[in-house]
Amino acid sequence: MEKTKTIWVDPNKKYGILKIEDEVFGASFHPIEINSSDPWKYTIINNLWYTTYNGARQYFRVKTNPHVVTGRMVKIQLVDEKPSVHT
Numbered sequence: 001m002e003k004t005k006t007i008w009v010d011p012n013k014k015y016g017i018l019k020i021e022d023e024v025f026g027a028s029f030h031p032i033e034i035n036s037s038d039p040w041k042y043t044i045i046n047n048l049w050y051t052t053y054n055g056a057r058q059y060f061r062v063k064t065n066p067h068v069v070t071g072r073m074v075k076i077q078l079v080d081e082k083p084s085v086h087t
Contacts, residue, residue, distance in 0.1 A: 008053070008073035013037065015057045015069050018044070029056035033067065 005027075009016040018030045029050045032042040045047040045067060054070040 005077075006041075007032070007076045009034065009076060010069040010073055011071040015060065015067055016042070017053060017073065018042065020054070027051075029053050031056050031059045031067070 003021050004018065005021050006019040007016050013034055016032050016034055018032045020025050020030065031045045031048055031050075033045055035041045035043060048056075048059060050059070056067075057073070059065065060067060060076060066079055
């Protein structure tokens, strides 16, 4: 069973990185697009996943990427019991 642990969001709260922990695979990091002011309403971009936060952060630094993040991402600690909405 996977558990959402942490979300890092950009200053505009439009993009972020989601950390999910799984019993089998350990931690994975996913670049996300936040669909509202609630960080629980997000879409994983292109079903991408990375083994490290830095790998997922690098996704937003690629010049050919339409998803651009400026500034530092802020870490939001999430409660495991709250259901996540992602596609």
